[in-house]
Amino acid sequence: MLKRLLHVTPSGAAGLAFAAFAFLVIPALAGKLWLSVFISTGCFVLAIAGVAFMYARLGMVSLTQVGLMGVGGWVMLRLNHAAGFPFEVNLVIAALVTMVCGWILALPAMRMRGLYLALVTLMAAGGLEIIFATYQFPNGGEGFWGVKTGSADAFRRPWLAQTPEAYLRYVVAFVTLGFLFIEAHRRLWPGRAWALIRRSEAAAMAAGVNVTFYKMWAFGIAGVLAGAAGGLLAGSLGLLDDATFRASESVMLFALAVVGGARYWLGAVIAATLYRILPALLNNWGVDADLAFVIFGAGLLHAVITAPNGIAGQIMDLAAGLRARFGKGGKP
Amino acid sequence: MIEVDKVSVRFGGVVALAEVSAVFTQPVSGIIGPNGAGKTTLMNVFSGFVSAAAGRVVCDGEDLLRLSPHRRAHWGLRRSFQKEEIANDLTVFDNVLVQTDRGFTGASARRAEVARLIELVGLADRADTFGRDLSGFERRLADVAKCMAGNPRLVMFDEPAGGLSIDETHTLGTLIKRIHAETGAQTLVIDHDVELISEICDETLVLDFGRRIAFGPTAEVLADPAVKAAYLGTEEV
Numbered sequence A: 001m002l003k004r005l006l007h008v009t010p011s012g013a014a015g016l017a018f019a020a021f022a023f024l025v026i027p028a029l030a031g032k033l034w035l036s037v038f039i040s041t042g043c044f045v046l047a048i049a050g051v052a053f054m055y056a057r058l059g060m061v062s063l064t065q066v067g068l069m070g071v072g073g074w075v076m077l078r079l080n081h082a083a084g085f086p087f088e089v090n091l092v093i094a095a096l097v098t099m100v101c102g103w104i105l106a107l108p109a110m111r112m113r114g115l116y117l118a119l120v121t122l123m124a125a126g127g128l129e130i131i132f133a134t135y136q137f138p139n140g141g142e143g144f145w146g147v148k149t150g151s152a153d154a155f156r157r158p159w160l161a162q163t164p165e166a167y168l169r170y171v172v173a174f175v176t177l178g179f180l181f182i183e184a185h186r187r188l189w190p191g192r193a194w195a196l197i198r199r200s201e202a203a204a205m206a207a208g209v210n211v212t213f214y215k216m217w218a219f220g221i222a223g224v225l226a227g228a229a230g231g232l233l234a235g236s237l238g239l240l241d242d243a244t245f246r247a248s249e250s251v252m253l254f255a256l257a258v259v260g261g262a263r264y265w266l267g268a269v270i271a272a273t274l275y276r277i278l279p280a281l282l283n284n285w286g287v288d289a290d291l292a293f294v295i296f297g298a299g300l301l302h303a304v305i306t307a308p309n310g311i312a313g314q315i316m317d318l319a320a321g322l323r324a325r326f327g328k329g330g331k332p
Numbered sequence B: 001m002i003e004v005d006k007v008s009v010r011f012g013g014v015v016a017l018a019e020v021s022a023v024f025t026q027p028v029s030g031i032i033g034p035n036g037a038g039k040t041t042l043m044n045v046f047s048g049f050v051s052a053a054a055g056r057v058v059c060d061g062e063d064l065l066r067l068s069p070h071r072r073a074h075w076g077l078r079r080s081f082q083k084e085e086i087a088n089d090l091t092v093f094d095n096v097l098v099q100t101d102r103g104f105t106g107a108s109a110r111r112a113e114v115a116r117l118i119e120l121v122g123l124a125d126r127a128d129t130f131g132r133d134l135s136g137f138e139r140r141l142a143d144v145a146k147c148m149a150g151n152p153r154l155v156m157f158d159e160p161a162g163g164l165s166i167d168e169t170h171t172l173g174t175l176i177k178r179i180h181a182e183t184g185a186q187t188l189v190i191d192h193d194v195e196l197i198s199e200i201c202d203e204t205l206v207l208d209f210g211r212r213i214a215f216g217p218t219a220e221v222l223a224d225p226a227v228k229a230a231y232l233g234t235e236e237v
């Protein structure tokens, strides 16, 4: 059983290699501006991992992931300015609070199927958008909402990661842990229950799976990842802007997760790259960043028409094909 | 012993089951009837996917209808569906293991049991194959192994032989007959294949338009003029 849990697939090995690359090489090469782009990309990879796994493994559509990131970020900022806990303690609290908020928002839809969760989460995202726009994010002010005019108070970065380079490494480490966390679940009994729920809820119930419980579990994981991602994003910038967490961003994030390939780690990386790095690149080249939307649309069409497992699925198939050919050729 | 006591089910205006009663006492019992007779609906009442307007289902002294669907599975209710439900993303082994997933204890014993059942149904060399790579018959066999896992008390099959060849049906019938000896569970089989039913079922319930039209030893039931009429009446349709 332990052997199965620790088994490294080719895709997993590639993922770990990429994580090592992102940990060791990228921070050393990137300039100051790109560091902050990569940090935020990393945060979104973590959030996308949450929605993507829910969609790929259970067929659940959540359209509030970016809104939940906002919740995590809000809690993170609030705790930073209100209490003297270490960064990591704040991050854990932010992730857990976000998980509970996610549960409360999605609870009405947990017993229903398919589209209802998508609709309920979309409404939740709309509600969060309004709250964030009305109250803004804490920046060291007084009272519960903690907002003041003028410049924000200082944000305490983690002890381990005071510089932007170190913070990028810190984020990469968390993202890797997030993927391993999901994968461990997938290989144990929750993953079996999820696979059956995806096949059919009736079949899952007939096999003794408490369908509502395991859906809640999955949604909880997505919430934890969103909360941690929002907390890490807050830690990178020291303050947050409500425009980042609009409902439309959640919808976009989900669509990109499908385009990237929801079943694979690479899909989340591709999705976050399209979401964060592409607009920055376009900006760099002096092209209107709205062009990104055209590219997103083309990607979505591509996914819908030719690539049910997204771009990552195509790449993985290609890699598997090459491996098969290489393996055959290599043997005498 | 399974007691079905005046179970009625209505879907809007349609009476799917009308005060159906039967007491199944044999290791393997059959339920037959023309299309739309209410066979699957009766099974869904057992599983909890359809709630009965009236009536009771008592198995070994347990009032099944009071339990939620997944608790019925914990109690020992197993079923297969008209279209088998094998998860494509899981191996045969994991598909069967799901049925035993409860609590943290005895993992190695559960795995040994699962391996034994997979061998029993003849899929030993396919244990690590993913559901999506199985043939229709293999999926059916995996389904049988799943129904036998985790101390079942009542196993129900909904048209298990649908789409199978004669040889495959025979193999499946032999397996279903072994369930009682292997696990102690009672088995209910729905099928249109009267040959299969008369081969493996000691007693049979016949439904037509939601009513019980016959119940008793299979040979007697199949010779009943009312049953013949019900089948002849729909044969041409």
Ligand SMILES: Nc1ncnc2c1ncn2[C@@H]1O[C@H](COP(=O)(O)OP(=O)(O)OP(=O)(O)O)[C@@H](O)[C@H]1O
Binding pocket: B011, B014, B015, B016, B033, B034, B035, B036, B037, B038, B039, B040, B041, B042
């Ligand atoms: N969920 C439902 N809603 C409305 N009517 C239903 C529902 N399920 C079944 N029925 C109706 O109840 C009746 C019995 O259906 P059931 O599926 O139990 O028949 P069956 O004996 O299993 O038939 P078959 O041999 O075709 O599988 C039919 O008239 C069917 O149309």
Ligand SMILES: [Mg+2]
Binding pocket: B039, B040, B041, B082, B158
């Ligand atoms: Mg039926």
